[in-house]
Amino acid sequence: MSASLAQSGAASAQHDARITTPACLVLGMAGSGKTTLVDALSAWLDVDSVSSDDEPVDDAQLNQQIVDAIHSMSLNQASSVAPPARPSAPSAQPPAHDVLPGQGAYVINLDPAVYELPYDPNIDIRDTIKYKQVMSQYSLGPNGAIITSLNLYATRFDQVLTLIEKRAPQSRAVIIDTPGQIETFTWSASGTIITDALGITLPTVILFVVDTVRCENTMTFVSNMLYACSIMYKTRLPMIIVFNKTDVKSCHFAQQWMSDFDKLENDLKENNFLGTLARSMAQALEQFYHTLRSVAVSAETGDGMDQLVKCIQDAAEQYENDYRPVVDARKKARAQGKKEHQDEQIERIRKDMYDEPGFGTGPRFDEEDESDHTGSDQQNDGMKPSSSVFPDKHAVRMAKMTGTYYDKQEEQRKYDQFIHNMDASNPDSKRDRE
Ligand SMILES: Nc1nc2c(ncn2[C@@H]2O[C@H](COP(=O)(O)OP(=O)(O)OP(=O)(O)O)[C@@H](O)[C@H]2O)c(=O)[nH]1
Incomplete structure (x- = not known):
């Protein structure tokens, strides 16, 4: 077992x-x-x-x-x-x-x-x-x-x-x-x-x-x-x-x-x-x-x-x-209602993070893009577009203005906090995920 x-x-x-x-x-x-x-x-x-x-x-x-x-x-x-x-x-x-x-x-x-x-x-x-x-x-x-x-x-x-x-x-x-x-x-x-x-x-x-x-x-x-x-x-x-x-x-x-x-x-x-x-x-x-x-x-x-x-x-x-x-x-x-509600919330956050229009189908940016965009090529980690596609800070500013800016670290932090809170309030949910 x-x-x-x-x-x-x-x-x-x-x-x-x-x-x-x-x-x-x-x-x-x-x-x-x-x-x-x-x-x-x-x-x-x-x-x-x-x-x-x-x-x-x-x-x-x-x-x-x-x-x-x-x-x-x-x-x-x-x-x-x-x-x-x-x-x-x-x-x-x-x-x-x-x-x-x-x-x-x-x-x-x-x-x-x-x-x-x-x-x-x-x-x-x-x-x-x-x-x-x-x-x-x-x-x-x-x-x-x-x-x-x-x-x-x-x-x-x-x-x-x-x-x-x-x-x-x-x-x-x-x-x-x-x-x-x-x-x-x-x-x-x-x-x-x-x-x-x-x-x-x-x-x-x-x-x-x-x-x-x-x-x-x-x-x-x-x-x-x-x-x-x-x-x-x-x-x-x-x-x-x-x-x-x-x-x-x-x-x-x-x-x-x-x-x-x-x-x-x-x-x-x-x-x-x-x-x-x-x-x-x-x-x-x-x-x-x-x-x-x-x-x-x-x-x-x-x-x-x-x-x-x-x-x-x-x-x-x-x-x-x-x-x-x-x-x-x-x-x-x-308990069932609570679990369904939590699953719903996870799904919503997951969608927010990965499935929103503009991500995967179009450009989104995170903080690293803003600091790292020096023109050099980077490996695409699947979460953010490669810097070669958006080579300068101007593009990041544009993304912020058009609402396609994506603060990956902040989103990840919020998601981790959410999972942490959920586990604290319902230990079963952690076990279920495992
Ligand atoms: N003769 C007699 N008197 C009783 C008995 N039980 C309670 N009393 C009396 O009834 C009065 C009220 O008793 P309490 O136990 O204070 O009643 P209570 O419902 O807790 O009162 P409150 O919470 O203050 O409303 C007291 O003077 C008790 O001595 C009983 O079995 N026989």
Whole structure:
């Protein structure tokens, strides 16, 4: 086997090595308990984790790269605090090692505005983006500043992803906490970029956290479900409805509403416009409930974490079966499109260099012609006309005036640069050419 073939085999084997650790994107209305849930879930996953081979220095270096990159955009004065290693925490439930094997959870905080976190994230947006500075620098209100902070972060999310790809294989799950105002993430460009990037890298599952106590109100319940439905269809990722705060109120009523539309209709007391709207929305949502998993938890006490983890594992399997083929097809189409575009560009440059009218069929000149034309004969190298045909500098000046002047060295330099850039952005293209 040739060296290049062996290299190509190794590269594709590496490409095929997929990360199976699920990523849990935690979304939900403000105050639903997202942060508390991230804390409880990560603590549950951390219990009994064997001492890991984490290299905090390495993490710090990569984090520093993100900080530096955003610094270089001159948009804020980020700090360079490396995230501390996460301590193990006690749990209400013993961990089941057959579900989500690995060592603890890898936790990411994407809420730039949160004041205090009950957990120590491995990656924290606040290490890089100073939310208050963004607010004053751009004269923004709280939500505008969250969106702008996320936008800034999204521009460097590829580096965060490198970090996740490195750490995820040893972890039981990657858990991502999001800003309190759900729309700042789910309906912003940066939220979409981050979700898509995660979705094509890891088996990503959305945990939609619902405040069960508030959902006693049928209108609030329908609103929550409508939000969840729109997010699921927008991201096309598997979703779990996490009924939180069940230490205060059982979610049995809500799960009944999800499985029995007549019951929900009966319980929708309002006979005004809102009631009619909620009824029709609830009916439209019936189909959506069939594709959903739901689980009852209390992030405060840790109850229900074992069922939640089991649900995450099932949803990650669903991702592999239903979503992965779509992602792979999308990636392949994108790679194919990129290659065709590059081939097209090469062809265009090749034409520019060799096939343009005037070259081969007529005279063209390069810099050497201008300096070397002393009247002596030169060997025609196939790229430029022999000097005997154009014996003096006057002819070069004429060529420049008539647009047939050809700076061979400059063209070659541009072409080499193009090939270099192309190889840097797509190593496959180099291999293909070889
Ligand atoms: N009783 C009870 N309270 C809870 C539970 N989970 C969260 N809370 C409380 O609900 C409030 C909001 O919790 P957070 O975890 O901050 O909710 P959040 O969704 O992250 O909030 P924002 O991101 O600020 O919108 C806090 O006072 C929590 O203590 C739970 O399971 N039971």
